[in-house]
Amino acid sequence: xxxxNVNGKVHQVDVETDMPLLWVLRDHIGLPGTKYGCGIAVxxxxxxxxxxxxxxxxxxxxxxxxxxxxxxxxxxxQGGLHKxxxxxxxxxVPQCGYCxxxxxxxxxxxxxxxxxxxxxxxxxxxxxLCRCGTYARVRAAIHAAADIADTATGVKRSAS
Amino acid sequence: xxxxxxxxxxxxxxxxxALVIGFSLTGLxxxxxxxxxxxxxxxxNLDEVDAFLAVRxxxxxxxxxxxxxxxxGHRIAMRQIVAxxxxxxxxxxxxxxxxxxxxxxxxxxxxxxxxxxxGMQLRQAAATAREALLARAAAHxxxxxxxxxxxxxxxxxxxARVAIAELVGxxxxxxRMNPKAPLKNPAQxxxxxxxxxxxxxxxKFTGRHTYVHDFTLPGMLHGRPLRPPAVxxxxxxxxxxxxxxxxxxxxxxxxxxxxxxxxxxxxxVRAARELKARWSAxxxxxGHDNLALWAxxxxxxxxxxxxxxxxxxxxxNDPRQFAASYQWPIQSHASLGPSCAVADVRADSAxxxxxxxxxxxYQPAYAQMLGLPLEKVRLIxxxxxxxxxxxxxxxxxxxxxxxxxxxxxxxxVQWMRQDELGWDPKGPPQLLAxxxxxxxxxxxxxxxxxxxxxxxxxxxxxVPLLAPSDAGIAQPAGQMxxxxxQNADPPYRAARVKVTxxxxxxxxxxxxxxxxxxxxxxxxAVEAFIxxxxxxxxxxxxxxxxxxxxxxxxxxxxxxxxxxxxxxPAEAMRRRTGAMARGRGIAYVHYKHNETYVAMAMDVxxxxxxxxxxxxRVACAHDCGLMINPGxxxxxxxxxxxxxxxxxxxxxxxxxxxxxTSVDWGSYRILRFPEAPELLIDLIQRTGEPPLGAGEAxxxxxxxxxxxAVYDAVGVRLRTAPFSAERVLxxxxxxx
Numbered sequence: 104x105x106x107x108n109v110n111g112k113v114h115q116v117d118v119e120t121d122m123p124l125l126w127v128l129r130d131h132i133g134l135p136g137t138k139y140g141c142g143i144a145v146x147x148x149x150x151x152x153x154x155x156x157x158x159x160x161x162x163x164x165x166x167x168x169x170x171x172x173x174x175x176x177x178x179x180x181q182g183g184l185h186k187x188x189x190x191x192x193x194x195x196v197p198q199c200g201y202c203x204x205x206x207x208x209x210x211x212x213x214x215x216x217x218x219x220x221x222x223x224x225x226x227x228x229x230x231x232l233c234r235c236g237t238y239a240r241v242r243a244a245i246h247a248a249a250d251i252a253d254t255a256t257g258v259k260r261s262a263s
Numbered sequence: 264x265x266x267x268x269x270x271x272x273x274x275x276x277x278x279x280x281a282l283v284i285g286f287s288l289t290g291l292x293x294x295x296x297x298x299x300x301x302x303x304x305x306x307x308n309l310d311e312v313d314a315f316l317a318v319r320x321x322x323x324x325x326x327x328x329x330x331x332x333x334x335x336g337h338r339i340a341m342r343q344i345v346a347x348x349x350x351x352x353x354x355x356x357x358x359x360x361x362x363x364x365x366x367x368x369x370x371x372x373x374x375x376x377x378x379x380x381x382g383m384q385l386r387q388a389a390a391t392a393r394e395a396l397l398a399r400a401a402a403h404x405x406x407x408x409x410x411x412x413x414x415x416x417x418x419x420x421x422x423a424r425v426a427i428a429e430l431v432g433x434x435x436x437x438x439r440m441n442p443k444a445p446l447k448n449p450a451q452x453x454x455x456x457x458x459x460x461x462x463x464x465x466x467k468f469t470g471r472h473t474y475v476h477d478f479t480l481p482g483m484l485h486g487r488p489l490r491p492p493a494v495x496x497x498x499x500x501x502x503x504x505x506x507x508x509x510x511x512x513x514x515x516x517x518x519x520x521x522x523x524x525x526x527x528x529x530x531x532v533r534a535a536r537e538l539k540a541r542w543s544a545x546x547x548x549x550g551h552d553n554l555a556l557w558a559x560x561x562x563x564x565x566x567x568x569x570x571x572x573x574x575x576x577x578x579x580n581d582p583r584q585f586a587a588s589y590q591w592p593i594q595s596h597a598s599l600g601p602s603c604a605v606a607d608v609r610a611d612s613a614x615x616x617x618x619x620x621x622x623x624x625y626q627p628a629y630a631q632m633l634g635l636p637l638e639k640v641r642l643i644x645x646x647x648x649x650x651x652x653x654x655x656x657x658x659x660x661x662x663x664x665x666x667x668x669x670x671x672x673x674x675x676v677q678w679m680r681q682d683e684l685g686w687d688p689k690g691p692p693q694l695l696a697x698x699x700x701x702x703x704x705x706x707x708x709x710x711x712x713x714x715x716x717x718x719x720x721x722x723x724x725x726v727p728l729l730a731p732s733d734a735g736i737a738q739p740a741g742q743m744x745x746x747x748x749q750n751a752d753p754p755y756r757a758a759r760v761k762v763t764x765x766x767x768x769x770x771x772x773x774x775x776x777x778x779x780x781x782x783x784x785x786x787x788a789v790e791a792f793i794x795x796x797x798x799x800x801x802x803x804x805x806x807x808x809x810x811x812x813x814x815x816x817x818x819x820x821x822x823x824x825x826x827x828x829x830x831x832p833a834e835a836m837r838r839r840t841g842a843m844a845r846g847r848g849i850a851y852v853h854y855k856h857n858e859t860y861v862a863m864a865m866d867v868x869x870x871x872x873x874x875x876x877x878x879x880r881v882a883c884a885h886d887c888g889l890m891i892n893p894g895x896x897x898x899x900x901x902x903x904x905x906x907x908x909x910x911x912x913x914x915x916x917x918x919x920x921x922x923x924t925s926v927d928w929g930s931y932r933i934l935r936f937p938e939a940p941e942l943l944i945d946l947i948q949r950t951g952e953p954p955l956g957a958g959e960a961x962x963x964x965x966x967x968x969x970x971x972a973v974y975d976a977v978g979v980r981l982r983t984a985p986f987s988a989e990r991v992l993x994x995x996x997x998x999x
Contacts, residue, residue: 129477184469195894198898230935237901238936
């Protein structure tokens with residue numbers, strides 16, 4: 104039995120120690136927004152935050168996140184849309200959208216580190232794959248979000 | 264998503280600048296509501312308006328679309344089309360897609376025909392409905408039909424009106440489709456032509472959209488197929504004891520079909536990984552390096568003259584002739600999310616939720632496989648990961664159905680990454696040999712194209728599915744690769760033309776349609792060869808194309824594209840000295856010779872030391888006639904460009920004598936974030952013209968524009984895709 108803090112809520116899950124966080128989230132906590140893509144931490148479709156850092160949940164065993172704070176796409180905009188989600192809507196970013204949960208989580212981690220990322224910062228941080236070809240829109244949506252105040256909190260983030 | 268979840272089926276529209284979020288009355292996701300909807304007796308007859316449209320008592324409208332939204336924006340475009348003709352708010356429309364029990368069979372969502380064919384059927388249905396409603400309103404209001412106007416769900420005059428819902432609400436129209444029902448004058452469009460936001464996107468950004476991967480049923484189990492270690496290997500022995508340590512896992516074996524079923528997905532993943540089985544060797548594959556040889560040698564099914572204009576028989580001996588061969592590799596659809604489906608097979612019926620492009624087409628295959636009458640098998644489309652042609656979704660559905668039948672419970676199957684890249688039916692290999700002679704003025708005098716392509720069986724549009732093949736169950740015959748012979752003749756003035764297809768026995772790996780089937784390779788060959796001819800004739804490549812095009816819409820996209828990128832005579836762009844060479848190339852297609860017009864130019868850099876190509880800018884002028892939703896078209900054009908760049912630069916399915924060896928993102932490389940170039944796109948809106956497809960056309964000229972730009976940069980012709988750094992480097996060394 105593991106006690107997990109996911110999106111600010113504590114969940115008790117009775118799963119095997121080596122079960123990757125991805126399947127715990129999807130199958131046992133009922134949060135299917137995080138997607139399976141490759142299972143070996145390459146494509147990024149399964150990206151979530153653990154203690155604020157972007158990680159590939161397909162390759163993190165559940166036992167490794169006990170006592171840590173997990174944030175998924177469902178919790179990204181708690182209390183409203185995260186400014187990245189708003190920006191993604193404004194830019195109509197996706198085509199099929201399957202990779203976009205992971206894209207958003209990776210972008211959110213990037214903005215936390217670098218509130219005004221350059222193109223080079225984006226190239227370096229966004230290692231997620233998209234098959235439909237949305238990279239240009241993702242880039243534009245990150246820049247647009249960086250330019251606006253954080254609508255979820257109503258507080259403009261100070262430059263760090 | 265669990266059945267008990269409420270309020271997740273939201274419809275979101277940008278209305279008057281504000282985001283309006285609506286919740287369905289039942290609170291159930293639409294797909295589930297569909298499945299449990301008792302009011303389903305509903306005509307699927309394409310001649311009846313009721314097959315396409317229903318008006319509820321509250322004035323909202325249901326649109327039944329056989330064409331589905333594969334991430335293309337149909338979901339908003341179809342609503343816009345109907346909303347325009349009926350003068351209602353698109354937010355008042357619910358759309359049901361790809362449900363064999365509810366939507367008419369409008370053919371598969373393929374070949375860029377969604378809006379062009381499917382959307383136009385919906386438009387005609389709405390126009391016929393409008394005509395019928397006018398007559399009924401005139402009788403109701405006792406006034407002349409010509410006095411009446413439609414507005415926001417009502418029909419009437421300045422002084423009296425009646426709601427559409429009152430005229431027909433919750434009742435059938437009972438009207439036959441009128442192909443001549445008058446259409447709204449495009450000059451009065453207020454909904455069509457606007458880039459309304461796609462209603463499914465907010466849910467896709469908050470984790471609340473139900474992809475087929477997220478769909479669950481009460482009591483549902485998780486399955487995984489175990490594909491053999493070699494193509495066509497036979498299953499000799501299964502050691503069920505090898506997974507005895509995994510409680511509650513069932514092993515299903517039907518002849519050479521092997522699968523596992525477990526109560527949670529991770530258990531199924533582990534069981535599939537750990538179950539020991541003994542297989543025979545495979546049937547023996549030729550290996551990807553031998554594809555050109557295989558294509559030249561056959562065995563052939565037949566030769567077909569695809570285009571014949573004038574007599575080209577003397578071309579082979581013409582001293583003026585130029586000749587070149589072009590090769591395109593086998594490619595995977597390479598969906599980012601491996602294919603998935605959920606099946607609930609009972610003793611007397613079955614329901615299958617799938618991301619299929621073609622639920623109607625595959626209904627007979629599942630019925631035959633399950634031994635059920637056709638009408639007892641219902642397929643319902645749910646969004647998948649983008650498929651770009653027939654990927655593994657239909658196979659995953661067959662896997663799920665066989666497993667569900669075996670265990671007597673609903674089963675969800677999602678393939679693993681190696682299943683998707685290894686076993687999805689593949690884009691077929693193509694080999695083209697072109698020959699041409701120019702006249703004294705540099706115009707094309709004679710042109711011959713020969714192509715070697717795997718056979719598609721006419722009127723038997725069925726790709727054999729893995730599960731029934733392995734299980735030894737008969738399935739409908741057929742072999743579908745798409746319309747692969749189009750666009751092998753030049754779109755420019757040419758005195759004599761002959762195109763021949765040498766149809767081969769099915770390819771080494773199961774072929775199917777992949778985005779812009781055939782046209783990507785054909786256009787690569789034609790437009791790269793045109794570039795060679797232009798250089799030989801010492802005519803600027805843009806001018807060479809422009810002067811021999813007669814279609815003004817073709818000329819316009821070329822001109823606009825040239826303006827976008829700032830086209831100058833090629834010599835000025837060249838920088839062949841130094842470590843980094845720069846070049847610019849251009850290509851053009853009139854898709855299928857009767858659809859969308861695309862001109863594309865790009866700027867590239869070639870790193871001479873490594874052979875790496877860096878695409879810096881791509882300019883594209885695009886004319887697909889009437890654009891219902893220009894924003895959605897732009898998204899498709901961007902996607903076409905980036906995906907076709909990926910296919911041109913990196914993608915090749917590799918295989919040895921036994922199996923596919925490119926089964927992960929390292930061995931099957933696709934375009935990555937930093938490699939996406941700047942995109943300059945000019946969309947031409949032609950309100951008075953019919954809409955044409957936007958889902959494929961812009962893929963076609965990419966490889967040629969790229970190869971031509973590389974030639975401009977380094978003077979080397981790339982005639983075999985993909986243009987990997989190793990291949991470019993080898994070509995550079997060969998000419999050095």
